[in-house]
Amino acid sequence: MSAPRVVVFAYSEIGHACLEALLRRGANVVAVYTHADSPAETIWFPSVGKLAHDAGIPVRLDADLKTPEALAAFRALEPDLVLSFYYRDMVPMAALESVRLGAYNMHGSLLPKYRGRAPVNWAVALGERETGATLHVMTRLADAGDIVDQERVPIGPDDTALEVHARVRDAAVRIIDRTLDALLAGTAARKPQDNAAATKFGRRRREDGEIDWSRNAADIHNLVRAVTHPYPGAFAKFGRSTLTIWRTARAPAGTNGATKRGSIHVDGARAFVAAGDGRALEVLRAQVDDEPELEGAALAQRLARLNSETSMVTA
DSSP: OOOOOEEEEEOHHHHHHHHHHHHHTTOOEEEEEEOOOOTTSOOOSOOHHHHHHHTTOOEEESOOTTSHHHHHHHHHTOOSEEEEESOSSOOOHHHHTTOTTOEEEEESSSTTTTEESOHHHHHHHTTOSEEEEEEEEOOSSTTOSOEEEEEEEEOOTTOOHHHHHHHHHHHHHHHHHHHHHHHHHTOOOOBOOOGGGOOEEOOOOGGGGBOOTTSOHHHHHHHHHHHOTTSOOEEEEETTEEEEEEEEEEOOTTSOOOOSTTOEEEETTEEEEEOTTSOEEEEEEEEETTSOOEEHHHHHHHHHHHHHHTTOOOO
16 A cells, blocks of 8 residues: 655745655655745745755645646645645645545644744744644634644743744654654544634734834833844834844843933943833844944944934933
8 A cells, every 4th residue: 555645735944844854754745835935035944845846746836726727736636644834825625625634734833822823923022931833633714723732842031033933843843753653544633722712813014023112121022032033123213213123131120221211321332222111121232224233332332323313312
């Protein structure tokens, strides 16, 4: 009897890592659906398409399975099992209903929390102390199907989304290693999600990174680390300039002279900005407009000039 035919939908770092795990395990992957990289996006992750191509697996880019032609081409693959790893589009149920061993998706959160897009970024932005990866059944509703397996990972108070994403990636690979045999045999255990505990978040946009200085210092710090490189960054307007902040530290009480929310205080080689709770953030790395990123004394000097340019008082 031939090995079950597996069709993979994958993109981004988790997609690459999980496809790599399938190939390492010798899974019979007969096609990979992925996305063409967008020139408007920072591509910080390895190419799923290249990995599949190098392994001799047919690659289909941005296929619209809602069209009769694309749906027929998918069915012609005669998949026994469908696995989706960070693919950006919903796979229509019309394509999945006849898949013998079922269809499963890897999501970057501890479902039912953080259904939807950018789950790691949202978890960091909202100050969660842990997240994880969850393998679940694909249904008509995004991220709502029965759970097959999940694994928790910690989020430290200063971790960036990229650092957390790496832990989620590694957890996803471990889940694939644990569950692949059962998936291929059609014996994977399933448990329903608690829909009453579900939370859902949408796609993050550049404008979601704008800093509201009325928020408390911890919230702003969380936002900065959630959208720092390779994401667009947290930013604030100072006069005619835009300050993009790439790294911050929560300043102990009484260590800075910034009092008015959103005001910059420069103390030697250190710069602080006041938040809405009377605490301040130390700005460790930032840039003004399209200038080079700065840190340390060079950053403090530039922010002192920004104060002057925006008629703010520098202590």
